[in-house]
Amino acid sequence: MGKQTLLSSFFLKSTKVQNSNSSNAETGAADSTSASKAELGDKNLSEVPQDEPLVVSLMGLTNPGNDVSSAGKNLTVEMDASPISVSDEEQISLAQDEDDYVGLSEYEKLRLRNIKRNHERLVSLGLVDPSTPLPGSRSINEESSRPQRKKRKEGKKINRANTAPSIPVRRSTRNRTALQENNVDVDALDVSFKDTKVQSVDQSLTFEEEKEEPFLDSPLVQYSMESTSLPIASYKSFEGPLASMIPVGPRLSSPQANLALYSLDISSNNDNNPMEWIVGAGKSGVVSIWNCRDELPNNDGIDPIISWKSHGGRWIADAIFVPSRGDLNSSGNSNGNQVHCPSKLLTAANDGSVCLWDLKCSSCSTGAPKNIATTGKLLHKSGIFSMHIDSHGSNYDDFCICTGSKDKTLAVTTLASIAFGSKCSPFFVSHHHTSKVACVQLQGRGSALVGSASDDGSVAIHDYRKNLVVANIDHAHIKPHSIVWNPCDALSFITAGYDDTIHRWDLRNISTPVESYCGHVPLTTKKCKRIHRPCFLSIPKSSHQYILSGSENSSCLSIFEVGSNYSDSTKNNQVSVHSRGSLPRDCGDVGCIVSSGCYAAIAVDGGEVLLIEPKAQ
Numbered sequence: 001m002g003k004q005t006l007l008s009s010f011f012l013k014s015t016k017v018q019n020s021n022s023s024n025a026e027t028g029a030a031d032s033t034s035a036s037k038a039e040l041g042d043k044n045l046s047e048v049p050q051d052e053p054l055v056v057s058l059m060g061l062t063n064p065g066n067d068v069s070s071a072g073k074n075l076t077v078e079m080d081a082s083p084i085s086v087s088d089e090e091q092i093s094l095a096q097d098e099d100d101y102v103g104l105s106e107y108e109k110l111r112l113r114n115i116k117r118n119h120e121r122l123v124s125l126g127l128v129d130p131s132t133p134l135p136g137s138r139s140i141n142e143e144s145s146r147p148q149r150k151k152r153k154e155g156k157k158i159n160r161a162n163t164a165p166s167i168p169v170r171r172s173t174r175n176r177t178a179l180q181e182n183n184v185d186v187d188a189l190d191v192s193f194k195d196t197k198v199q200s201v202d203q204s205l206t207f208e209e210e211k212e213e214p215f216l217d218s219p220l221v222q223y224s225m226e227s228t229s230l231p232i233a234s235y236k237s238f239e240g241p242l243a244s245m246i247p248v249g250p251r252l253s254s255p256q257a258n259l260a261l262y263s264l265d266i267s268s269n270n271d272n273n274p275m276e277w278i279v280g281a282g283k284s285g286v287v288s289i290w291n292c293r294d295e296l297p298n299n300d301g302i303d304p305i306i307s308w309k310s311h312g313g314r315w316i317a318d319a320i321f322v323p324s325r326g327d328l329n330s331s332g333n334s335n336g337n338q339v340h341c342p343s344k345l346l347t348a349a350n351d352g353s354v355c356l357w358d359l360k361c362s363s364c365s366t367g368a369p370k371n372i373a374t375t376g377k378l379l380h381k382s383g384i385f386s387m388h389i390d391s392h393g394s395n396y397d398d399f400c401i402c403t404g405s406k407d408k409t410l411a412v413t414t415l416a417s418i419a420f421g422s423k424c425s426p427f428f429v430s431h432h433h434t435s436k437v438a439c440v441q442l443q444g445r446g447s448a449l450v451g452s453a454s455d456d457g458s459v460a461i462h463d464y465r466k467n468l469v470v471a472n473i474d475h476a477h478i479k480p481h482s483i484v485w486n487p488c489d490a491l492s493f494i495t496a497g498y499d500d501t502i503h504r505w506d507l508r509n510i511s512t513p514v515e516s517y518c519g520h521v522p523l524t525t526k527k528c529k530r531i532h533r534p535c536f537l538s539i540p541k542s543s544h545q546y547i548l549s550g551s552e553n554s555s556c557l558s559i560f561e562v563g564s565n566y567s568d569s570t571k572n573n574q575v576s577v578h579s580r581g582s583l584p585r586d587c588g589d590v591g592c593i594v595s596s597g598c599y600a601a602i603a604v605d606g607g608e609v610l611l612i613e614p615k616a617q
Contacts, residue, residue, distance in 0.1 A: 215370050218362040219306045220277075223291055224341040238598045239542050243617040245557060245581040245600065247610050249292070252278065253301035254607030257309075258286040261603035262531075264594040267321035267342040274597035277342055280609055281319035285311040285349060289359070292611060301608075308368035313351035318387040320346050322356075322399065322415065345369070346418070348403060350383035356418050376422030379413065382406040388450075389415075390442040402450050404437030410452050412464045428464035432472075438481040439533070443490060451493055453480035459495050461507065471510050476503065482533040486562075488545060494536075498528040502549060504562070512573075519577040520551045520558035528552050535593040536562075537600060539614065546578070548600060550590025557581030557590050557602060557612070581612060 104112075115134050122128040254261065262282035268274055273292075281287045288304035310316065322344035345357040358370040386404040399415035410433070411426035418424050433454035443449040448465040459480050461471040477497025486492035491507040492514070500521035503513035521528065534549040537559075545562040559579040583590070588605030595601075600612050 214364045215361040216364055218360055218369055219367075220289065220291075220341050221360050223305050238539050238614050238616065240616050241544055242537075242539070242546055242559065242561075242579065242614050244579050244615045245548070245559065245612040246615050247583065248599075248613045249611050251301045252280075252290045252292075252601075252609035252611070253303055254280065254288055254609070255286060255304065255307045257284045258288060258307070259283055259607045260605075261591060261607055261609070262315060263318045263320075264592050264601055264603055264609065265318075265320045266594055266596045266601065267340070268596060269324075269340050273340075275599050275601065275611060276340055277321070278594075278601055278609060279319045279321060279345065280603065280607075281310070281316035281347060282603075282607070283315050285309055285313055285316055287316065287319055287345075287347060289345075290609070306362070306367070306369070308366065310347050310355055310357070310368070311349035311351050311353065313349040313383065316347055316349045317383075317385050318346075318348050320387065320389050322346060322389065323391045344372075346387065346389060346401065346415075348384040348387040350385075350406075352377065352380045352383050352405065352407075354379065354384065354387065354401070354403065354418055354424075356415075373419050373421035373424070375418060375424040378423070378425045379403065379411055380405040380407055380409065385436060386439045386441075388441045390444045390446070400442060402440045402442050404440040404452055404454075406436045408433050408435060408437060408454075410437050410440055410450065410462065412450060428462075428467065430460075430462050430464075430469070432460050432462070432469050433458065438479070438531075439483050441483055441485055443485050444487075445490065447490070451483040451485065453477075453483045453495060453497070455479045459483055471507060473505070473510050477501070478528075481531045484534060484536060486545075487536055488538050494534055494547065496532070496534050496549070500525075500528070500551075502534050502547065502560070504547075515562070515573050515575050517547060517549075517560040517575045517577075520549050520554065520560075522551070522554050525551070525553045530589075530591075532590070533592055535595055535600070537595045537598070539598045542598075548581075548593050548595070548602075550593065550602070552589060554590075555585075555588055556583060557593075582615075583610070 119128065119132075119134050123130050258280070260283040261280040263280065265279050266275055266277065267279070268276040275292045277289060277291055279287065279289045286307060287310045288307040290302055290304050292302075310319075321342045324343045342359050345359055347355045347357070349355075354375045356372040356374075358372050361370045362368060363370065380403060383406045384403050385406060387401065389399060389401050391399045400412060401415060401418065402410065402412045404410050408431065410430040412428040413424060413426040417426075430452070433452065433456050435454050435456035437452055437454050439453040441451050443451070448463050449470065450462050450464060451459065452462065453459050453476075457475050457477070457479065459473040459476045460469050462468070463470050473495075476495055478499045480495055480497040482494075482496040484494050486494070486504075492504060493507070494502055494504045496502045500518055502517040502520075504515040504517070506514050528551075530552050532550040532552065534547050537546040537548050539545070547560040547562060549558050549560070550556075551558065557580060558577050559581060560575055561578040564575055564578070581590075583604070587608075587610065591603040591605075593600060593602050598614050602610050602612060604610060
């Protein structure tokens with residue numbers, strides 16, 4: 001529209017009216033002879049020509065300062081949309097206020113100019129009070145008086161300016177080509193980009209280095225260096241027949257979190273101390289390690305040297321020391337005793353993983369040994385119920401580890417593969433069983449044979465080198481849960497399940513068991529619900545060999561003599577209990593058992609461990 005703008009015009013037209021001598025009864029109006037005056041600035045409404053156009057505002061008509069009356073005339077308000085030209089003086093004044101409209105669109109600027117021009121015109125005519133703010137605008141005080149919205153609580157802001165990318169930034173080859181065509185030094189841009197990021201990268205690397213957890217010598221190493229006490233179980237010559245097994249030394253007390261032990265293992269390479277270190281694991285995923293040296297003035301019990309939560313699952317199936325060579329640490333004691341310290345430990349749990357631990361260093365924050373590796377789903381897809389280790393060399397590749405799982409598989413791998421953690425993959429997997437594999441055990445001495453017991457009722461012997469099943473025994477037990485190779489006879493093994501019988505088998509003929517041991521389960525026990533894994537007790541320099549076993553609701557240790565039916569043949573090759581171990585009354589039932597030499601360690605109720613030794617007849 002050029003210099004002209006549209007402005008709404010109001011025309012006030014007056015017409016002659018007749019004076020009324022009568023009063024209006026309905027409205028109760030005042031005397032018509034009294035005329036009120038309406039001031040339009042310095043002019044009276046009667047003085048305004050009828051056809052003179054006046055630019056007015058509704059705000060002017062409603063202003064309390066303007067008393068407008070009819071003055072004997074009728075008022076008619078009409079709207080006219082005729083354009084009004086803008087003078088040069090007005091253009092100059094509007095141009096002076098251009099700085100007030102910075103950042104607004106052209107439409108907003110035009111609107112504000114029209115409002116301001118109309119306001120000034122009305123002020124000049126006396127229709128609007130000069131102090132009245134412009135229509136459509138708000139003062140600063142009015143803006144500040146408006147209620148403020150509640151600000152939402154913002155989270156902690158991350159300063160992304162100091163965060164460097166962990167991987168190289170992706171570059172567009174298309175953009176790089178376009179820059180080169182425009183003679184832009186791309187290499188210089190890359191160098192400048194790297195220079196701006198080098199400080200943040202150094203900060204991130206420093207932060208990662210500070211996050212690395214420090215480790216110190218473990219309590220096992222410190223104990224081995226400082227201990228001056230004599231071992232509880234020392235070497236003794238025992239050649240005669242076994243009469244019973246009796247406790248020796250104080251009990252090994254368990255932490256409150258571990259009230260049930262499902263696995264025991266012994267580490268010792270000193271003939272004078274056949275039971276130097278004992279590890280126990282079970283409920284709540286807690287592992288405890290004791291040293292079997294009596295350093296207490298009384299028999300209140302021996303606390304574990306170290307305990308920690310090793311798995312995230314509810315229980316640990318097995319905890320086994322990794323056999324080591326040359327781990328003798330001379331403590332410099334006056335009695336010349338050599339204190340052995342185990343170096344590595346393997347644990348397997350119902351979370352489906354196997355963990356490798358370094359027992360010679362422990363965390364400064366948690367006190368737990370250093371976790372070297374934890375296997376993933378490549379080994380097993382479900383919980384592990386059994387694990388066994390066999391070594392026939394000094395290298396990690398010479399250590400074979402077999403595991404049985406709830407995923408119905410048996411797996412064999414090496415210690416070197418477990419050290420790769422989640423990338424650990426077994427070199428042999430058996431899918432022979434159709435239910436949970438409850439127990440596995442390697443034959444040992446570098447043999448490729450491994451036995452397994454499953455809830456499907458079968459016991460199998462696998463050859464992992466030939467990848468075949470050598471022998472299979474169906475319906476050996478009600479849900480077999482144990483298979484143990486004879487350390488003195490490579491072709492003999494025993495099995496047990498949720499019934500009242502232990503069978504001993506000869507691998508050369510598995511049609512019938514060689515011997516069946518019974519009598520350890522009380523007659524009052526109608527159904528066995530707990531696992532009581534038997535164990536061989538092979539006494540050095542003795543021709544006698546025994547089997548130790550606990551049972552449900554028996555509160556005792558049952559002892560069977562191996563081969564006792566050869567001299568006195570009995571019906572169905574059944575062997576009764578040779579003797580029962582004398583245990584304190586508060587021990588309850590015997591759980592897992594482990595033997596070393598002529599000594600044994602048994603787990604009892606409450607997570608405690610008893611050391612027992614043979615008693616001659």
